[in-house]
Amino acid sequence: MxxxxxxxxxxxxxxxxxxxxxxxxxxxxxxxxxxxxxxxxxxxxxxxxxxxxxxxxxxxxxxxxxxxxxxxxxxxxxxxxxxxxxxxxxxxxxxxxxxxxxIGWRVPLVRREDKDWLAQVRSLDDLRPMRFGQRADWPDTRILRDNGLQVITSQSYESLFRMLGAGRFDLFPREVVVAWSEQAQAAREGLALEVDEHIVIHYxxxxxxxxxxxxxxxxxxxxxxxxxxxxxxxxxxxxxxxxxxxxxxxxLDTRRVIELENLxxxxxxxxxxxxxxxxxxxxx
Incomplete structure (x- = not known):
């Protein structure tokens, strides 16, 4: 050869x-x-x-x-x-x-002192006075705004947790599959945040x-x-x-569901x- x-x-x-x-x-x-x-x-x-x-x-x-x-x-x-x-x-x-x-089932992260704040929420109208946090390029931002909700945005995912802790907005709706791990990470960084136990936002x-x-x-x-x-x-x-x-x-079977449209x-x-x-x- x-x-x-x-x-x-x-x-x-x-x-x-x-x-x-x-x-x-x-x-x-x-x-x-x-x-x-x-x-x-x-x-x-x-x-x-x-x-x-x-x-x-x-x-x-x-x-x-x-x-x-x-x-x-x-x-x-x-x-x-x-x-x-x-x-x-x-x-x-x-x-x-x-x-x-x-991904369309969202439980809100809130400040610890506000953990029962959403107990009386019954409808989308009850959420309209509140300020929601989102990243600017996430599709959720448009969905929330299309439903008449106030949204404060950031270019950084990590900064949203600090902004919530500082009171820049009132709640940060997170996917049910990540909310508790994110809350735990925020706690390790010294932020007193809690996962709300009363409502779930769905779209x-x-x-x-x-x-x-x-x-x-x-x-x-x-x-x-x-x-x-x-x-x-x-x-x-x-x-x-x-x-x-x-x-x-x-x-989820014990929470009040707030339905949003996804246009x-x-x-x-x-x-x-x-x-x-x-x-x-x-x-x-």
Whole structure:
């Protein structure tokens, strides 16, 4: 065998390097969405995708990640976020709600001295005099404002907790799956915040993986893996592993539900697939 033939045989025998798959780093601290990363890892494994998952070198806000994917500039290859009509117009959504709709079930963080402040809230009108905190580029900001609520915004996720503690606004509605971990982190930073026990704010929405429209191959790989996990029950098992105890603690069935409209919800949202959604038996 010639040297060239031997070299070619050696190269062909080497395993192909996994394609780097970069996602936006959430913050300078620990990623609070370890569940989503693990879900992505398992979905890729189920579909046979050979990728090396890695966060972006620096924290990246949603607006910058969306711009990167729209331009397909390679800074990130996917992101996860709440869906909007505008986002689905420029990116490729994988329409399987990663949190089974729980992103739209919000329990407010409040200052400790105000922990019973919301006990008498019965309707959306009761919330209109209050000031809500949100990050400027989150879709929730528009939803709250579309429902006639006052919103104070920040460009920084971390600063919102300090702003609440300082009285810059009155409540910070958080996803039920992260509210208690965020309250605990705030306490470690010396902030006296509590998760309200009286109400839950709800609006229909979904939280998806998104890729560039130029990466239909990647979107298809992820979708096949997620569908396989739904079919064999491993999606639900992972969901319960990460969020089951928190859902019991939230006691959504004892809270007053304040319903909001989501005027920015795409028509293609898969509500006709009940297996994709968590349905708490909460009082209305």
């Amino acid at each position: 010639s040297r060239l033939a031997a070299l070619l045989a050696l190269v062909c025998a080497l395993p192909l390097a996994a394609e780097p798959l970069t996602y936006p780093r959430h913050s300078s601290g620990a990623d609070p969405e370890a569940y989503v990363v693990e879900l992505l890892r398992q979905a890729l494994a189920r579909s046979g995708g050979d990728y090396q998952l890695q966060p972006s070198p620096r924290p990246m806000p949603q607006s910058r990640a969306e711009q990167s994917l729209e331009q397909n500039d390679g800074a990130v290859q996917l992101m996860w976020s709440m869906t909007t009509r505008a986002r689905e117009d420029v990116l490729l959504p994988i329409r399987i709600p990663l949190y089974k709709g729980l 229909p929405t979904a939280f998806y993986f998104f890729t560039s429209r130029a990466r239909a191959d990647l979107a298809g790989t992820i979708e096949r893996g997620l569908e396989a996990m739904i079919a064999d029950g491993s999606f639900e098992a992972l969901f319960q592993q990460h969020h089951g105890a928190t859902l019991e603690r939230a006691r 920015d919800l795409p028509a293609q949202t898969p509500f006709r697939r009940p297996e994709l959604w968590y349905r708490p038996n909460a009082p209305r």
